[in-house]
Amino acid sequence: MSADLADFYLRQLRDDCLPFWFPRAVDEQHGGFLHCFDRDGTLVDSDKSVWAQGRMSWMLLTLYLEIERRPEWLAWAESGLRFLEEKCTDPEDGRLFFHVARDGTPIRKRRYAYSESFASIAFAAHAAATGSDESATKARALFDRFTDWHFTPGRIPPKFTEARPLTSLGPRMITLVTAQELELRLGKNDEISAWIDRCLEEIETLFVKPDLRVVMENVAPDGSISDHFDGRTLNPGHAIEGAWFIMEEARRRGDSRLAKLGCDMFDWMWGRGWDREHGGLFYFRDVFDRPVQEYWHAMKFWWPHDEALIATLMAHQLTGETGYLAMHRHCQLWAFDHFSDPEHGEWYGYLHQDGRPSSNLKGSLWKSFFHHPRALLLCHQLASRMIKD
Amino acid sequence: MSADLADFYLRQLRDDCLPFWFPRAVDEQHGGFLHCFDRDGTLVDSDKSVWAQGRMSWMLLTLYLEIERRPEWLAWAESGLRFLEEKCTDPEDGRLFFHVARDGTPIRKRRYAYSESFASIAFAAHAAATGSDESATKARALFDRFTDWHFTPGRIPPKFTEARPLTSLGPRMITLVTAQELELRLGKNDEISAWIDRCLEEIETLFVKPDLRVVMENVAPDGSISDHFDGRTLNPGHAIEGAWFIMEEARRRGDSRLAKLGCDMFDWMWGRGWDREHGGLFYFRDVFDRPVQEYWHAMKFWWPHDEALIATLMAHQLTGETGYLAMHRHCQLWAFDHFSDPEHGEWYGYLHQDGRPSSNLKGSLWKSFFHHPRALLLCHQLASRMIKD
Numbered sequence: 016m017s018a019d020l021a022d023f024y025l026r027q028l029r030d031d032c033l034p035f036w037f038p039r040a041v042d043e044q045h046g047g048f049l050h051c052f053d054r055d056g057t058l059v060d061s062d063k064s065v066w067a068q069g070r071m072s073w074m075l076l077t078l079y080l081e082i083e084r085r086p087e088w089l090a091w092a093e094s095g096l097r098f099l100e101e102k103c104t105d106p107e108d109g110r111l112f113f114h115v116a117r118d119g120t121p122i123r124k125r126r127y128a129y130s131e132s133f134a135s136i137a138f139a140a141h142a143a144a145t146g147s148d149e150s151a152t153k154a155r156a157l158f159d160r161f162t163d164w165h166f167t168p169g170r171i172p173p174k175f176t177e178a179r180p181l182t183s184l185g186p187r188m189i190t191l192v193t194a195q196e197l198e199l200r201l202g203k204n205d206e207i208s209a210w211i212d213r214c215l216e217e218i219e220t221l222f223v224k225p226d227l228r229v230v231m232e233n234v235a236p237d238g239s240i241s242d243h244f245d246g247r248t249l250n251p252g253h254a255i256e257g258a259w260f261i262m263e264e265a266r267r268r269g270d271s272r273l274a275k276l277g278c279d280m281f282d283w284m285w286g287r288g289w290d291r292e293h294g295g296l297f298y299f300r301d302v303f304d305r306p307v308q309e310y311w312h313a314m315k316f317w318w319p320h321d322e323a324l325i326a327t328l329m330a331h332q333l334t335g336e337t338g339y340l341a342m343h344r345h346c347q348l349w350a351f352d353h354f355s356d357p358e359h360g361e362w363y364g365y366l367h368q369d370g371r372p373s374s375n376l377k378g379s380l381w382k383s384f385f386h387h388p389r390a391l392l393l394c395h396q397l398a399s400r401m402i403k404d
Numbered sequence: 405m406s407a408d409l410a411d412f413y414l415r416q417l418r419d420d421c422l423p424f425w426f427p428r429a430v431d432e433q434h435g436g437f438l439h440c441f442d443r444d445g446t447l448v449d450s451d452k453s454v455w456a457q458g459r460m461s462w463m464l465l466t467l468y469l470e471i472e473r474r475p476e477w478l479a480w481a482e483s484g485l486r487f488l489e490e491k492c493t494d495p496e497d498g499r500l501f502f503h504v505a506r507d508g509t510p511i512r513k514r515r516y517a518y519s520e521s522f523a524s525i526a527f528a529a530h531a532a533a534t535g536s537d538e539s540a541t542k543a544r545a546l547f548d549r550f551t552d553w554h555f556t557p558g559r560i561p562p563k564f565t566e567a568r569p570l571t572s573l574g575p576r577m578i579t580l581v582t583a584q585e586l587e588l589r590l591g592k593n594d595e596i597s598a599w600i601d602r603c604l605e606e607i608e609t610l611f612v613k614p615d616l617r618v619v620m621e622n623v624a625p626d627g628s629i630s631d632h633f634d635g636r637t638l639n640p641g642h643a644i645e646g647a648w649f650i651m652e653e654a655r656r657r658g659d660s661r662l663a664k665l666g667c668d669m670f671d672w673m674w675g676r677g678w679d680r681e682h683g684g685l686f687y688f689r690d691v692f693d694r695p696v697q698e699y700w701h702a703m704k705f706w707w708p709h710d711e712a713l714i715a716t717l718m719a720h721q722l723t724g725e726t727g728y729l730a731m732h733r734h735c736q737l738w739a740f741d742h743f744s745d746p747e748h749g750e751w752y753g754y755l756h757q758d759g760r761p762s763s764n765l766k767g768s769l770w771k772s773f774f775h776h777p778r779a780l781l782l783c784h785q786l787a788s789r790m791i792k793d
Contacts, residue, residue, distance in 0.1 A: 051633070061632075175512050376697065
């Protein structure tokens with residue numbers, strides 16, 4: 016079965032996902048990637064997400080490193096990196112924009128700095144693929160810029176008053192996975208390791224609540240729960256993604272305590288997120304099962320399912336428990352049944368609660384060539400390792 | 405039938421909507437209104453929307469003026485007005501906050517100034533209810549603050565770069581209806597009339613596109629369509645609400661050209677917004693029928709249906725066309741079938757595309773005692789006028 020599973024994910028990556036995106040997404044005229052596509056690949060918006068430029072460059076370079084040294088993957092990724100540097104960087108302060116026009120004209124810069132984190136992992140993968148010291152230096156500088164922006168008090172312009180400060184899981188998760196990528200591609204480094212340790216500790220002490228069997232998305236600075244809409248809102252897909260970042264760290268370190276932390280996080284948030292009526296993972300839930308204020312809370316988005324596919328296989332790999340394989344199979348069946356589009360390839364992004372597509376969009380300012388191919392690659396690799404074990 | 409209809413809406417207002425909100429919403433401890441309620445009226449968040457403080461005060465005063473001089477409605481509204489002045493105003497710049505804690509501690513101020521517009525109509529209604537010159541002066545000052553903020557170039561901190569400026573229907577619609585309320589409650593005034601004329605002209609020349617049979621939500625400053633997600637996104641409920649603001653102006657002026665404009669706007673956006681598969685009005689559509697990027701585009705929210713109930717009766721009143729009565733009946737049947745909660749009263753706010761409730765929330769930072777009671781009152785009054793005609 017593991018051989019079948021490994022083969023299934025590789026075929027999905029090679030025959031369903033990659034051909035939808037490439038070469039269609041490559042912008043031969045301005046460089047970088049177009050990514051706002053309708054069901055059949057028709058371009059519905061020529062604008063570019065800066066996140067997507069970094070994420071798609073990283074994904075292509077990762078496939079180049081992990082699957083096959085295909086020169087076009089490297090060339091396309093390098094076009095993305097050039098576009099990021101030349102068109103997506105604000106010369107006034109060196110920060111990256113969030114949203115640019117096809118030719119790179121800036122449209123929007125945001126308060127936060129996730130554009131920098133995705134550019135960082137792309138340059139790190141480029142350094143590993145080509146041996147470029149320059150790219151390694153850029154990757155580290157972007158990581159420093161991201162962590163400085165998100166962890167230096169007062170750096171981010173506030174959206175709320177000081178009256179009820181909340182701190183979020185997101186920056187810790189992204190710092191953790193970005194640092195892991197830098198370690199993997201550029202080698203170990205004390206400064207990077209310290210960031211990993213710090214994020215693991217903050218996630219565990221601030222956001223993980225064993226008494227409530229939950230991973231919070233936002234907490235007060237002391238880790239307490241703010242009993243208001245924002246403070247109570249859970250994001251199961253996000254917490255499940257964070258859970259496998261921690262499982263991956265547990266695997267690298269051979270740390271069983273960390274493995275249990277990651278598995279607990281997954282178990283709790285799978286339990287809270289899975290829709291027992293219609294199947295699939297809800298987008299938001301309330302920690303006390305009160306109504307959620309965000310409108311799309313009950314919709315099924317593609318990416319939490321990709322993250323759950325990875326998390327279940329990793330949890331199985333770490334623990335040997337067959338229950339995780341059963342959960343993987345359950346999630347795989349529902350997700351491929353509902354998100355797949357056999358006619359045009361690639362997953363739909365947005366389903367109604369009942370699993371019908373709510374939109375035909377395959378790509379947008381939020382969805383690009385990232386979560387789904389990453390899950391297909393990692394599940395292929397995890398299932399392949401199961402065969403060897 | 406009109407007598408039945410007038411009676412139906414009055415009963416819904418008196419027996420279904422009002423008892424859900426009052427006295428439950430009155431905050432005896434801190435003043436103002438609580439409004440984040442679960443299906444059965446359980447308070448799920450004690451935070452307060454500043455919009456809701458103004459809107460609920462206005463609605464109570466309007467009922468006091470139009471239905472019955474009940475002293476508790478006046479007293480509750482005055483508590484809302486005091487809370488607005490004493491707790492929701494930023495002493496630093498005189499602008500209103502957007503979101504405060506129960507005791508008035510400020511949580512969030514936003515870039516735009518709709519809090520001011522809703523406070524303005526509340527003070528105007530208070531002036532009419534009590535003869536208070538002070539409230540009349542406050543209403544005018546808040547209107548000036550709102551229009552200054554939204555129509556003076558450079559006043560609002562930009563969210564996007566200058567590269568692709570878009571201008572929105574929202575500020576024109578809200579200026580129009582706020583000015584109409586000020587005229588109704590405080591009497592005619594050249595300055596206010598000039599704002600009404602300006603907004604009517606800008607809505608017609610910039611946002612109404614007879615060749616495409618559409619009302620745009622956002623356009624370039626010259627009225628052209630920006631062929632990107634944001635520029636193409638239509639908000640049928642919003643345009644239908646704007647349509648009846650224009651029909652109301654047509655009625656006041658006896659202006660048949662304006663009546664046709666309002667009816668055209670309604671016809672086109674009803675045609676684009678009504679879901680012929682499941683019934684109900686979609687939240688967003690794309691002007692060229694491309695996929696919409698906003699996640700909740702296919703959901704059915706309560707307020708567009710309230711606005712369509714008003715618009716259909718007004719269009720019938722202006723034109724005498726029975727087709728509008730049929731549309732009213734169609735919308736009424738679907739809306740009361742799907743949004744009503746006979747067990748606990750008041751409408752649900754948020755349905756899936758297929759009409760099932762997506763959330764049990766009856767009130768939130770967005771939904772309070774405003775769109776639904778306003779529609780019930782206006783439909784009662786419109787149906788009553790039909791009897792007399």
